[in-house]
Amino acid sequence: MAEAKALTPRATDFSAWYNELIARAQLADYSPVRGCMVIRPNGYAIWEQMQRALDQMFKDTGHQNAYFPLFIPQSFLSREAEHIEGFAPELAVVTHGGGKELEEPLVIRPTSETIIYSMYAKWIQSYRDLPVLINQWANVVRWEMRTRLFLRTTEFLWQEGHTAHATESEAEEETLRMLGVYRTFMEEWMAMPVVTGRKTDSERFAGALRTYSCEALMQDNKALQAGTSHNLGQNFSRAFEVTFQTASGDLDHVWNTSWGVSTRLVGALIMAHGDDAGLICPPRLAQYQVVIVPIYRSDEERATVLDTAERTRKELAAAGIRVHLDARDGMKPGAKYYEWEGRGVPMRLEIGPRDVASGTAVLARRTGGKKESLALAGLGPALVAAMEAMQREMLEGARARREANSLRGATKDQFLARLESGGGFIYAGFCGRGECEAEIKEQTKATIRVLPDAEFRSPQVPDTCMWCGGPSVTEAVWARAY
RNA sequence: CGGGGUGUGGCGCAGUCCGGUAGCGCGCCUGCUUUGGGAGCAGGAGGUCCCGGGUUCGAAUCCCGGCGCCCCGACCA
Known part of the structure; x- marks a missing residue:
């Protein structure tokens, strides 16, 4: 199941x-x-x-x-x-x-x-x-x-x-x-x-x-x-x-x-x-940046937990956070976790009887890591800081992944091998001729994505065309593309 | 437009070979019990079996003709 x-x-x-x-x-x-x-x-x-x-x-x-x-x-x-x-x-x-x-x-x-x-x-x-x-x-x-x-x-x-x-x-x-x-x-x-x-x-x-x-x-x-x-x-x-x-x-x-x-x-x-659990939305773009999931058993617990959850929601909203309290009844907390994870909500707060008693909430980040118990007092600023960190880490992570999947100064053989072994961006010299470009596209389905701007160019721009061996006029970035 | 596949409750499928009047899982509705990582039990609603013709006492099933959708190739943010 x-x-x-x-x-x-x-x-x-x-x-x-x-x-x-x-x-x-x-x-x-x-x-x-x-x-x-x-x-x-x-x-x-x-x-x-x-x-x-x-x-x-x-x-x-x-x-x-x-x-x-x-x-x-x-x-x-x-x-x-x-x-x-x-x-x-x-x-x-x-x-x-x-x-x-x-x-x-x-x-x-x-x-x-x-x-x-x-x-x-x-x-x-x-x-x-x-x-x-x-x-x-x-x-x-x-x-x-x-x-x-x-x-x-x-x-x-x-x-x-x-x-x-x-x-x-x-x-x-x-x-x-x-x-x-x-x-x-x-x-x-x-x-x-x-x-x-x-x-x-x-x-x-x-x-x-x-x-x-x-x-x-x-x-x-x-x-x-x-x-x-x-x-x-x-x-x-x-x-x-x-x-x-x-x-x-x-x-x-x-x-x-x-x-x-x-x-x-x-x-x-x-x-x-996205990951295998669903979307991961960076905090700055998320419709809901924080979702609060209340946890309770009895009707009494429900009342006190929802009361705390609602006060927390108001506080976070006042701190400028886009927050949603998921008070749906008859749905187990776990089911809610999966649903909000699928939708990519960056931060989830779990508030149960134990949290109410200790004045805390459990924070789970969509990007992973251990759940963390945070004091309800000062929660707004703490979450704002956590989201700023997440926003930054997501960019850094994606950038590291891109660099790990970029090959620079590729020869023709390396170019062909890389396309077969996973793809990514391939930087190489280009003679500037449409014939070369078309032939590469036809034979490999890879296209020149861009002739990169200076800041993306390799420290050493190749002086020959990766494909025909003629003089290179510029560096190009190839990839198979959507 | 070429090659391949597929049409059956909302979704995913079985049933088709070998005709006998439709079933399973999920979802949905009601009630009770549940709730710190996808709840359980009980009851219930819901289907022109893609369309049209034919064969037959009888067609989801066999025959003929259409149509839709999906995947792969030629176009593209």
């Missing part, structure tokens, strides 16, 4: 473990429509926490939220040649409305560059109107062939920032600033270390000049692209005639950026931190 209640172990079947965890923690469910998912309250709560943190970071960097429509005239997509080419196969198209066939089909946005820059064309006249710094929280639709809950679904939620600038260097600065914001969010909130860098042309966003991304390593040693930031150059401003008059009176096209992260981050969180 115990077996039936446990998740498939991560080590046995990572993908089964992932799916079962989501079902068990009630994060999401499959929808009647193929490839779509229903985000259940427990899953949505995580997304809300992410939104809250990111939204504040966007505001702090000068951005405002706005909302653009779901429907885009089909002709808009084809204005930017590379863009339409990139998205054509995965578009959902509306051909009928109000019982009639539409004169022009409407595309359901796969992303909003076209509709947004068509509006910017109206709003921007002068360099005094720049920069325009707008973000929107929205759903988008991409008709994917193979889907997985959170990681790739036909419809997903995300934010997309779209900015317009007077110069290329300002646009580049913005692109990198937002990449940095993502990195900070992933490290500081998700406790998930990432490698940042530039994408190769083959992995570049359709219509962008340059694409940068944050790449995270999951516990099965596959890479996950967790966030992207694009310098769009003047590709869209030319297509949509977004022009402005410069201080010297010339007419110029604006320089655009766009950047986004999606509900995929929930999947990243699961795969970065």
Whole structure:
């Protein structure tokens, strides 16, 4: 019976473990429509926490939220040649409305560059109107062939920032600033270390000049692209005639950026931190940071224990902790432990008759270690400190795991061997030729995740291409990826 | 769209070969006893057996035709 209640172990079947965890923690469910998912309250709560943190970071960097429509005239997509080419196969198209066939089909946005820059064309006249710094929280639709809950679904939620600038260097600065914001969010909130860098042309966003991304390593040693930031150059401003008059009176096209992260981050969180007992949510993102489980036998015990538990709950809430008292009757404490562990709650407080008598509570950390008895007096600050420590340790642990699963300066043989023996990030020299990149992808299914930013580069960058032996122009990070 | 699998109470399955009118586990409801790591007992609710046709006295089961879903390959945050 115990077996039936446990998740498939991560080590046995990572993908089964992932799916079962989501079902068990009630994060999401499959929808009647193929490839779509229903985000259940427990899953949505995580997304809300992410939104809250990111939204504040966007505001702090000068951005405002706005909302653009779901429907885009089909002709808009084809204005930017590379863009339409990139998205054509995965578009959902509306051909009928109000019982009639539409004169022009409407595309359901796969992303909003076209509709947004068509509006910017109206709003921007002068360099005094720049920069325009707008973000929107929205759903988008991409008709994917193979889907997985959170990681790739036909419809997903995300934010997309779209900015317009007077110069290329300002646009580049913005692109990198937002990449940095993502990195900070992933490290500081998700406790998930990432490698940042530039994408190769083959992995570049359709219509962008340059694409940068944050790449995270999951516990099965596959890479996950967790966030992207694009310098769009003047590709869209030319297509949509977004022009402005410069201080010297010339007419110029604006320089655009766009950047986004999606509900995929929930999947990243699961795969970065989950264990065989379920999700492990870092304290800063947890809907409930602390759950109190009362323990009692008789009705009298129940009354006194619940009284103490409720007073403790109020105290912790007053200390700014997101706390929940699980007072459900007719459920054994052990069953509650398993349930909250599955949902990833960082801290559990057990309060029973013995604790009431001694003015203590038992603390269990989701990340493991011995249970600990803490005095009820001063519990708030103690838990805040414990959570800060957990947040830090989770990041450090994940970073250590990533480094342990990164191979630097790989030769071709080492590269091939590593892919077979577990994967992870593989750093090696790269000649920069698309032919090499494509051949590697075809033969090994490994792709260049990024050309890493300076701080992630190896101390000694290889001078030959790992694959063809030609001169290396840069170091690249390869991995098999989601 | 190719290759493989599978459709039976909410979920997971048995029953199909060899036709006889549907069962098990979990979950759910009620009651009592329980509660410091997934409770026990008793009673109970719940099923067009994917759909359509055919064979037969009789079809979850046999035959024909559809459809859905899952896994593997070509696309992708």
